[in-house]
Amino acid sequence: MRRFDDAVGTxxxxxxxxxxxxxxxPGAGKSTLAERLVARARTAHGPASAVVLAMDxxxxxxxxxxxxGRRxxxxxxxxxxxxxxxxLLARVRHPVAGRTVYAPRFDRELDEPIGSAVPIPAACPVVVVEGNYLLAADGAWPDAATCLDEVWHLALPTADRQERLVARHVRHGMTPAAARNWVLGPDEANAVLIDASAARAxxxxTVD
Structure with missing residues (x-):
């Protein structure tokens, strides 16, 4: 937290x-840590000082x-x-005085993105960006990464992370069997890709 506090203060x-x-x-705790960091910045610098922008x-x-064919x-x-x-990150990186950038958010209940749901005023000094592919090397992901001051990679033991994911999927309507199959299939394939980029962080x- 000291590293974050120093960066925010600067x-x-x-x-x-x-x-x-x-x-x-997936399941490493990105959203949870992002919310904690934003709450910490708001406590120190006011309620309008920080916001979460989620890649989801x-x-x-x-x-x-x-x-x-990708569902x-x-x-x-x-x-x-x-x-x-x-x-959108480029716009957030270079705010224009008096203008608000509106980012989308992902609604887990609907399992769909919702546009223009997160206001980021030009005067907001701290934006915590969370997402799976901030360090990915292909497509436009590197362009996004150039907008960030720092990227932290969150590491959690695989078994703990998978159990978190199963519980999350069940909360949002999957059967336990379907949730485990998804976690061990698509989610784990993505986890391998993401962990391979950790050296660029x-x-x-380490999350416990």
Whole structure:
């Protein structure tokens, strides 16, 4: 947390926006840590000082994934609008005074993205960006990464991470058997890709 506090303090003092990326395999705890960091920044610098921007808002719609034959591996790199994500991050990286950027978010109950759901005012000094592919080497993902000041990779023991994922999928309507099959199939294939990019992170955070 000290590293985060120092980065936020420096950004606020310099009147420069901080974009911190959190990446890691599905179930590693990215969303949880992002919310904690934002709450910490808001406590220190006010309620309008920080916001979470989640890459999941750039999921392609289910109908489109079905139409292009990718619905059965939703969550893979090519099931996101990577170019759209990079373009929005570029706008967030270079705020224009008086203008708010509106980012999408992912609704887990609907299992769909919702556009223009997260306001990011120009005066907001801290944006915590979380997502699976912030360090991916293909497509437009590297363009997105250039907008970030730092990227932290979250590491969690595989068994613990998988159990978290199974529980999450069950909460959102899957049967336990279907949830485990998805976790050991598409989710784990994506985890292998994500963990392979960990060497490019500025820091590796061990989650317990």
């Amino acid at each position: 950004a606020v003092a310099a009147d420069r926006r901080l974009l911190l990326g959190l990446t890691g395999a 808002g750039f999921h392609l719609a289910n109908a489109l994934l079905t139409a292009i 059965d591996r939703k969550g893979a790199p090519d099931t996101f609008d990577d170019a759209g994500f990079a373009a 500025d820091a590796v955070v």
